[in-house]
Amino acid sequence: MCGIVGIISLSKSLDERKNTLHKMLQAQAHRGPDAQQDWHDATCSLGHNRLSIIDLSEEANQPMHSHCGRYVVVFNGEIYNYIEIKAALQNHFVFKTQSDTEVLLSAYIHWGNSFLDKLNGMFSIAIWDKIEQKLFIARDRFGVKPFYFYKNEEQFVFASEIKTLFAAEVPKLKNDKVWSGYLVNGTYGLPDETFWKNIYQLSPGHFAELSPVNKYDFQPKKWYNFEDRIHTIPQMNANTLKEEYSALLDDAIQLRFRADVPLGMNVSGGLDSSTLIALIHKNLPSKQKIEAFTFYCNDTNYDELPWVNDLLKDKPYHLNKVLLEVNKIPQLIEESCYYQDEPFGGFPTLAYSQLFKSAREKGIKVLLDGQGMDEAWAGYDYYHNNSNSLIQGTKSSPVKPEVLDADFNLLASKEVFPTPFSSKLQNLQYRDIFYTKIPRALRFNDRISMQHGTELREPFLDYRLVELAFAQPDSVKFDNGNTKWMLRQISQQLLGNKIALAPKRALQTPQREWMANELETYVQERISEFSNFDFVNKNQVQKIWEEYKKGNQENSFYLWQWINLSYLR
Template identity: 55%
Template sequence: MCGISGIIGSGFNRDLLSKMIEIQQHRGPDSSGEYVRDGACLGHNRLSIIDLSEAANQPFFDTTERYIIVFNGEIYNYLELKSELEYNFKTNSDTEVLLAAYIKWGKDCLHKLNGMFSFAIWDSTEKKLFAARDRFGVKPLYYHHSEETFYFASEIKTLHAAGVQKAPNEKVWASYFVYGSYGMPNETFWKDIHQLPGGHWLEFENNQIKIEKWYVFEEEIKKYQKKKSYDAVKSEYTALLKDSIELRFRSDVPVGFNVSGGLDSSALLAFVNLLGKEKSNINAYTFFTNDKRYDELPWVEEMISLTKNPLKRVLLQAKEVKELAKKINSYQDEPYGGLPTLAYSKIFQKAREDGVLVLLDGQGMDEQWAGYDYYVKKTGSLIQGVNRSPFRKNVLSDYLINLAEKPAYPKPFEDDLLNLQFRDLFYTKIPRALRFNDRISMTYGTELREPFLDYRLVELAFSQPIEYKIKAGVQKSMLREIVSEYLSDSISYAPKRPLQTPQREWLCKELKDFVWQEINDIEHSKFANWFDIKSLKQEYNSFLEGDNDSSFHIWQWINFNMLNK
């Protein structure tokens, strides 16, 4: 897990590259390196996870020194790929395997990779850059093209440091406030900064950018058209789940995992402890707030009592929020999910202190097994546990409202449920969660792995008929049956709990002065014309008086102001 950066073209500049590398140092505290030659600058910040030797540092050259790679992520099946390649390997790293795979198979190597990745390869002979992201976009890649120069980096702030003006993308911000959209897969909240969507590759040659989609999920799903029996799918999925978690334990540094009281964490806990005694002793991490209405600690402790993993409890307190929010904002670069994200960030801080540099979590099960309430209730809202709309269009000026664009998502399937799942996998839930989590893990120089987002699992579960996903009104029914074989029914069949922190209560009471400060800052900022300040204040007063079914709109204002200071 690392940070990558680069400048290609007439504007290549070693001093600028050094600045970009410095900005991303938190992503790779173990070493940094640069390549500056013939119109190309490549930078790398390394967090050493596999092959800890200096020989695996980057930028990394092939044996001919024609190809140079900078790589962020992990190729989990690198040992299997290595056995297929006839190559004179000089390290035990997955970086070298990735480069060798590209040299042998070209772009087609992407389909052979099981991992999370964003990487760039410079062909010093053809003067061509090739870059790609993993199927679901677990690892980020941002870019800017200006005149005859192409800039790329793992974080947006790095491109701002390279000289790209920090100016808001007004349409994306407007759509965020009106519809809760975080932008389309190629967009960011900042003008002239784009992201390469997950499952896409990019080429830059002769000052021209070419982008193509290499992972066409809709086409992959067609391979599963032949219906299998319930028991056959259950057996196949269970075997893949074990393999996915086993692959993600490949590491030369200590591994731990994150748990909550939900089904997905239960599945992770159960299968981690099937992998052998040495893995049953690894640390489990969870957060709590000392509020019994929201804390999942009792369920977590019940789960852990069955497996006896060491449990590390991390407390978030209201008094920490103001300073912690400032810190996390500076690493996120774009809006994020509120107090749960802050609480989650403390887990990675604690893991780093414990010397645990790799953590696994349970992201991705709801999307593949149709676990969200709105899949069956058809409410349309992406925020669970609220009745009224979480957005407050009335606090915005006509100027901003007119810029907002309601997102329209592709519907490649005939089935409405599949289209909702597809939307959440590639446009809404998963992309935003992966961004939040990448930034908070990298803030503390730790690596987060998502075993349930193994493409084999997602494709298999997604392609199953609805009666395999929802049975007698119970969502994620097959997954629950699988987990119940290893943990108690009270855990396996526990209802989904969407709220994780007392955000609503804290924003009303303990953090009231903090919220007013942010609102007053907006009133006196250059963005005051985006808002109807009187309505903004009235809405917060209504919130304080009890209209607080949702607190998301309050967090939107805080987040916006802190990011635009």
């Protein structure tokens, strides 16, 4: 887990590229506090911030060169099945390190672009071919690891974070379409978009090749065809599905134990987190230890400590209880806005961030969590109640487009998502996995983990698990009012009926109450700052805020939007 940067340019001098690359590496130094290195030739400059997880030696630092000397790679992420890939390549290469980076580069040399299909992991990759003067870039199936870029006819610049591109003097200009969509519809842009004009993402599951010869123009190609793969997976009877999915669960967990540093896990009282705890307890090698982390707010309406304590009472894992304190919220928001670069989830994201901070303070550099089960098994209520809402937990409108100038309001386009499946439920799941919930959750999580120099691993997003669950019929996912029905059947064997059959609880904080009470003065200051945008109607903002203070507090999402954006000026 690290940070990568690069500049490809014929027009910029070597000294100019070196100076810019140094600024870029410094801008994302938090992503890799263990080592920082760069490499340059007449056209290409590559840099790397390293967070050492596998093979802690200096030989595993990046940029890393191929044995033949032709290729140079920078890579952010982890290839969990690198040991198996290395074994398949053993007769073709003499490996000098124990790192997954060397295996990844060797796999690219041996298999070409098709090597991506063999990788089980999270990754953003850039490989420079010195002979052909060509850059190969790729991103993992679901976009766990980020890849941002800016290009014109003179250069191609990429990085792991948007602020890193600003450090390279890329202009900081609002992408009005995405900003408007966020405020009008609560959306966060399409997979290749960002909140900043001319700064793009390489879409998940895509790769591309580019060079100065074609003026850095490229057409990303889809290497992970989820839709086609789903059509090849059979719908299984209950017993076969339980057996196959359970075996994959064990393997996904075991692969993510591979690390040369201490491990931890983030837990809550929900089914997914409970399943994670049980699977770790079942599969963790006796020589490895792991600590648990959870947050609380000292509010019994929201805290999950009773459930977490109950889950861990017979487990040998020390529970670190991290308190989210209301008086620290303003500082946490300011810090998180800097690291996120774009709007993110509200107070729960702040609380979650504190778990990574606590883990790092204890010397734990890798944490596991339970992200991905709801999307794979159709666990959200709106999958089954004919709601098309992208935002959960509110009956009233979560957004207030009436505070926007009419022209700015019109910039928001209602996004239309592909519907490649005959099942309406599967199409909603597909939307959430590739366009809405998963992309934004992964972005939030990448930033808050890397903010504290820690790595987050999400075993339930192992593509084999997602594909197998997704491919099953609707009746396996929802039965007699029970969401994630088959997962609950599987989990009963690990957890018992009390937890496996419990209703879903959203992970929350007293955000609504704190905004109206302890944080009232702070909220007023921030929404006043938001009102200074030229597309905002100040009077409407103040009117809605006054109504909120008087008790119209069914949801606070729109207030969070205003606060969040006020830091992105």
